[in-house]
Amino acid sequence: MAITWDIRRRGRKWTGQEARERYELTPEKIEMIDGKLFWDDEQRLTMLGLLLENVGVDAAVKLGNAVAWREAVAQL
Numbered sequence: 371m372a373i374t375w376d377i378r379r380r381g382r383k384w385t386g387q388e389a390r391e392r393y394e395l396t397p398e399k400i401e402m403i404d405g406k407l408f409w410d411d412e413q414r415l416t417m418l419g420l421l422l423e424n425v426g427v428d429a430a431v432k433l434g435n436a437v438a439w440r441e442a443v444a445q446l
Contacts, residue, residue, distance in 0.1 A: 375419045381426035392420055 373395065376382075384392050397413050408414050422430055431439050 377422045377427060379426055379428045381424045381429065395420060
């Protein structure tokens, strides 16, 4: 399933139909398997996308090493 993300620098809330559609993308429950959350990378990336839409990129980049973020962006 191809998801069109609307990830912005600032987080945003979902409303109406979009909120329902986004909620349907979430796994049934949060599980840890072999030290990782969720069942597979597809679920992990979906949850990451949902969270990034809500909190925004500016908040996300504050969580890690700035050098690692710059290196990742440079590879785009």
